Amino acid sequence: MAKPNELLAASLAxxxxxxxxxxxxxxxxxxLSRVHRERLQDNGFLEEIMKGWLAVNSRPSANNRIDAAWSTVYWEFVARYLDDRFANEWRLSADASVALWSENHSIPGQVIVRSSxxxxxxxxxxxNTSLYLLRSKENxxxxxxxxxxxxxxxxAICNLSPESWRTxxxxxxxxxxxxxxxxxxxxxLLDGGRSHVGGRIAGALRHLGRTRDADTIIKTLESAGYNPHEDNPFDPAVDLVTLDARRTQAPSATRIKTLWAKMGKDALNHIGFEQVRINDRDGYIADIDERYVADALNSLSIEGYEVSEELIRRVQDGQWKPDEDAQDHETKNAxxxxxxxxxxxxVRDDIRKILDGAPTGELLEAxxxxxxxxxxxxxVNAGxxxxxQVAGYRSHNVYLRGSSHVPLPPHAIADAMDALFESISEESDARLKAILAPVLFTYIHxxxxxxxxxxxxxxxxxxxxxxxPWTVIPVARRDEYMNALEEASQHENIVPLTNFVCELVNAPPPPTGATAARKDN
Structure with a gap:
C-alpha cells in the first residue's frame, strides 16, 4: 500500500x-479526478474560488492564498472563467478596460462584463469582489x-461615465x-452622435494642456452640425499633470507623473520639518555611520529576515567570513x-556627492x-x-501578499522609472522628493x-x-508603515505616510537592543 507522502506526490504530479x-x-x-482534487485540497495545495473553480497554492504552509493574496490569481481567474462561459464573446466594461489600459492591475470591487x-x-x-455579467445586444x-x-x-474613453472622470x-x-x-x-463620437461626450473629452484635453486636440474635437463636431458644450470633467481642486501637446507618452509614465502631481500638494501641506543646508558634511556622514546598526537591524527585520545586533556588528566589522564559517556561508540572513x-x-558614498551638490534625479537614476x-x-557569489537575476529590472509579474496593490507589469517598468527620475529632477523641494520618490518606487516595484x-x-x-538626518523605520511600527504605503499606493492618499515619516525624522533613532526581528507574512 502506498504511503501518504507517495499518494500526495502522485497528486502533485x-x-x-x-x-x-x-x-x-x-x-x-x-x-482533476475527485481523489486527486480532494487530497490536494486537504493538504492546502488547492483552494476553492467558487463552485467548480480552484486556485493553486504552491505555499500551503503560508497564509491561505485566496484570503491573503487574491490579487495573485484574480485576473487569471476572470479570463479563464469568462472564456469558459462565453468563449470569445465577451469584453470588459469601459471602466475596467481603461484601468487595465492604464497599467492599473489592482482588483476593483466589481468588474462589469459585457456579453451577448x-x-x-x-x-x-x-x-468582497464580484463580476456583473451584463447582457449586450450583440457581440x-x-x-x-x-x-x-x-x-x-x-x-472605452468615449463610454466612461461622468463620475469615472473624477474617481x-x-x-x-x-x-x-x-x-x-x-x-x-x-x-x-460621430458614429454615435455623442456631442456631449465630445465636449467632455475636449474639456479634459484642454485642462491637460492639449489645446490643439481640444479645438479639433469641438470644430469637427460643430462642422458635423452638433453644438458641443465643452466641460472639464476632472475635479478642479486636484492638481493634475500637463500632457505633452505634440507626443504621446506610455501610460505607466503618465501614471507616475500624475500621481506625483496629485499627491505632492497633499504631502506639502503636511510636511513637518524644515529644509536646511548641511555645512558639516563629515559630521553628517559620521552620524549616518552611528545609525547603521539600528537601520540595518530594523530594515532587514521589516522584510522578514531574522537578524541580530551581533550579526549586524560582525558584518560591519568585517568579521563575516563565509569561506571559513559554514554557518555564515549557508544562512540567508547573513x-x-x-x-x-x-x-x-x-548609498553613503552617494550621499556625500549629494551634499556636494550632485543633482539627485540624475544620481539616483545612474x-x-x-x-x-x-x-x-x-x-550571487554564494551561488x-x-x-x-540582478542584471536589471524584473522580467516577471510580482504580487504583494496582504496588499490590494498590484505592481506594474514588466513591460511598463522602464517608462515608469524614467518618469520617476524626471519627476525627482523637476521637483525643487527635497522634502517632497523624500516622501514621494520612495512610495512611487515601491509602487512600481x-x-x-x-x-x-x-x-x-x-x-x-x-x-x-x-x-x-538619516531616518530609521522601526520594525515595531511595521504595520503602521505598511498601512501608510497601502493608502498611498491603492488610494492615492499620501497624508498618513507623510505624517509617519515626518514624525520619525524628528525623533531619535530606535535603540538597537529594543528591536525585535519578525517575519513578513
Missing part, C-alpha cells in the same frame, strides 16, 4: 500536468491584453496621454546582512541599480542566485527583490538633500 508545469494558477475542478450570452447575473467572488469588438478582452482604448482620474489621464491625435476618438552593508556603503547589485552580490530596502535607501538619500 497530476496537478503539475494540469497546470502545465506551474504556468497556470487557476484550474477547473473537472480537470450574459444574463444580467451577479457572480460573487472572494474578498462587441475587443482587443486582447494579457488574456483579457478589453474595450478598445478610444471607445478614476489617474487611469483616465494615463490612457489619454497615450492616444495620438483625435481621429479615432472622433470616429466613435547573506542579506552582508548585502545590506555593501549597499549601505554605496546609481540605483548599483545599490541593488551590491545588495545581492553575496547571494544562491544567478548573476543575470522594479526589482525582483529588495524593493523595500532600496526605497528606504532612496528616502534617506533624498532626506540628506533636505538636510534631515
Amino acid at each position: 497530476e496537478l503539475r500536468g494540469v497546470t502545465q508545469n506551474g504556468t497556470r494558477s487557476v484550474v477547473k475542478s473537472e480537470e 450570452k450574459a444574463n444580467n447575473q451577479l457572480v460573487k467572488l472572494p474578498s 462587441e469588438p475587443a482587443e486582447m491584453r494579457q488574456r483579457l478582452r478589453l474595450m478598445p482604448m478610444e471607445e 478614476s482620474a489617474t487611469d483616465v489621464i494615463a490612457v489619454i496621454g497615450s492616444i495620438r491625435g483625435t481621429s479615432t476618438l472622433l470616429q466613435y 547573506l542579506a546582512a552582508k548585502g545590506y552593508r555593501l549597499a549601505f556603503e554605496e 546609481r540605483h541599480q548599483d545599490w541593488f547589485r551590491a545588495m545581492f552580490s553575496p547571494s 544562491i542566485i544567478k548573476a543575470h 522594479p526589482f525582483p527583490d529588495g524593493n523595500g530596502r532600496i526605497a528606504r535607501f532612496m528616502m534617506n538619500a533624498l532626506l540628506a538633500e533636505s538636510g534631515a
Whole structure:
C-alpha cells in the first residue's frame, strides 16, 4: 500500500500536468479526478474560488492564498472563467478596460462584463469582489491584453461615465496621454452622435494642456452640425499633470507623473520639518555611520529576515567570513546582512556627492541599480542566485501578499522609472522628493527583490538633500508603515505616510537592543 507522502506526490504530479508545469494558477475542478482534487485540497495545495473553480497554492504552509493574496490569481481567474462561459464573446466594461489600459492591475470591487450570452447575473467572488455579467445586444469588438478582452482604448474613453472622470482620474489621464491625435476618438463620437461626450473629452484635453486636440474635437463636431458644450470633467481642486501637446507618452509614465502631481500638494501641506543646508558634511556622514546598526537591524527585520545586533556588528566589522564559517556561508540572513552593508556603503558614498551638490534625479537614476547589485552580490557569489537575476529590472509579474496593490507589469517598468527620475529632477523641494520618490518606487516595484530596502535607501538619500538626518523605520511600527504605503499606493492618499515619516525624522533613532526581528507574512 502506498504511503501518504507517495499518494500526495502522485497528486502533485497530476496537478503539475494540469497546470502545465506551474504556468497556470487557476484550474477547473473537472480537470482533476475527485481523489486527486480532494487530497490536494486537504493538504492546502488547492483552494476553492467558487463552485467548480480552484486556485493553486504552491505555499500551503503560508497564509491561505485566496484570503491573503487574491490579487495573485484574480485576473487569471476572470479570463479563464469568462472564456469558459462565453468563449470569445465577451469584453470588459469601459471602466475596467481603461484601468487595465492604464497599467492599473489592482482588483476593483466589481468588474462589469459585457456579453451577448450574459444574463444580467451577479457572480460573487472572494474578498468582497464580484463580476456583473451584463447582457449586450450583440457581440462587441475587443482587443486582447494579457488574456483579457478589453474595450478598445478610444471607445472605452468615449463610454466612461461622468463620475469615472473624477474617481478614476489617474487611469483616465494615463490612457489619454497615450492616444495620438483625435481621429479615432472622433470616429466613435460621430458614429454615435455623442456631442456631449465630445465636449467632455475636449474639456479634459484642454485642462491637460492639449489645446490643439481640444479645438479639433469641438470644430469637427460643430462642422458635423452638433453644438458641443465643452466641460472639464476632472475635479478642479486636484492638481493634475500637463500632457505633452505634440507626443504621446506610455501610460505607466503618465501614471507616475500624475500621481506625483496629485499627491505632492497633499504631502506639502503636511510636511513637518524644515529644509536646511548641511555645512558639516563629515559630521553628517559620521552620524549616518552611528545609525547603521539600528537601520540595518530594523530594515532587514521589516522584510522578514531574522537578524541580530551581533550579526549586524560582525558584518560591519568585517568579521563575516563565509569561506571559513559554514554557518555564515549557508544562512540567508547573513547573506542579506552582508548585502545590506555593501549597499549601505554605496548609498553613503552617494550621499556625500549629494551634499556636494550632485543633482539627485540624475544620481539616483545612474546609481540605483548599483545599490541593488551590491545588495545581492553575496547571494550571487554564494551561488544562491544567478548573476543575470540582478542584471536589471524584473522580467516577471510580482504580487504583494496582504496588499490590494498590484505592481506594474514588466513591460511598463522602464517608462515608469524614467518618469520617476524626471519627476525627482523637476521637483525643487527635497522634502517632497523624500516622501514621494520612495512610495512611487515601491509602487512600481522594479526589482525582483529588495524593493523595500532600496526605497528606504532612496528616502534617506533624498532626506540628506533636505538636510534631515538619516531616518530609521522601526520594525515595531511595521504595520503602521505598511498601512501608510497601502493608502498611498491603492488610494492615492499620501497624508498618513507623510505624517509617519515626518514624525520619525524628528525623533531619535530606535535603540538597537529594543528591536525585535519578525517575519513578513
